[in-house]
Amino acid sequence: MCETGPGVSDKYSINPxxxxxxxxxxxxxxxxxxxxxxxxxxxxxxxxxxxxxLAYYVAQGRYQPAVGSVVALxxxxxxxxxxxxxxxxxxxxxxxxLLLVTEMALLLFxxxxxxxxxHAAEVPSYHLQVALxxxxxxxxxxxxxxxxxxxxVFTTTLTKLVTTITDSIGTRGAGAFKxxxxxxxxxxxxxxxxxxxxxxxxxxxxxxxxxxFIGVVLAFACQRRAKRR
Numbered sequence: 001m002c003e004t005g006p007g008v009s010d011k012y013s014i015n016p017x018x019x020x021x022x023x024x025x026x027x028x029x030x031x032x033x034x035x036x037x038x039x040x041x042x043x044x045x046x047x048x049x050x051x052x053x054l055a056y057y058v059a060q061g062r063y064q065p066a067v068g069s070v071v072a073l074x075x076x077x078x079x080x081x082x083x084x085x086x087x088x089x090x091x092x093x094x095x096x097x098l099l100l101v102t103e104m105a106l107l108l109f110x111x112x113x114x115x116x117x118x119h120a121a122e123v124p125s126y127h128l129q130v131a132l133x134x135x136x137x138x139x140x141x142x143x144x145x146x147x148x149x150x151x152x153v154f155t156t157t158l159t160k161l162v163t164t165i166t167d168s169i170g171t172r173g174a175g176a177f178k179x180x181x182x183x184x185x186x187x188x189x190x191x192x193x194x195x196x197x198x199x200x201x202x203x204x205x206x207x208x209x210x211x212x213f214i215g216v217v218l219a220f221a222c223q224r225r226a227k228r229r
Contacts, residue, residue: 019222025151027215029193044133079138107213
């Protein structure tokens, strides 16, 4: 529910931007499965895991996947920087719209390239695809920051979830239970995106490359609908 207004108590209302969290979390889950299983064993959104993988690959002397991790890290940083630049001086709603449009464009380009690239199995192609996904996830990280709940760093989200559940048991506050529902939904949405992507990859269905784009399109539609209310 995205409705807010004079007739709706703040105690029960949801920030209009919260409705973009679930589809962007879905997109992040799909992105991580796609990048890890098909693009050289790197994560395009989970940078903590990427740092660990980078160290592991270097320790093994496997420099090709290590380069992939560096590409993902660099792309993510670039995406964050681009998002901060796009946010500057704009109202939050306008900034989120611009960031979602930019992310959609990157994910659409990724899907089209992955689908039609003639040499998709070559290393330079892997790196380009990882870079596109990582830049998009950097943008999404800043979108989550603007909405106040990350859709890509789930250690933080799980910590908030456990803390909120514990507090809600003690206080029995409706606001706390609302936060539990939202945070749980974001985690489950990420898992669903990862599960669906994994299922499609196991069955060798190339349509998997479109999942992240679909997720962000749904987020954009939710955000536009919230703005009209």
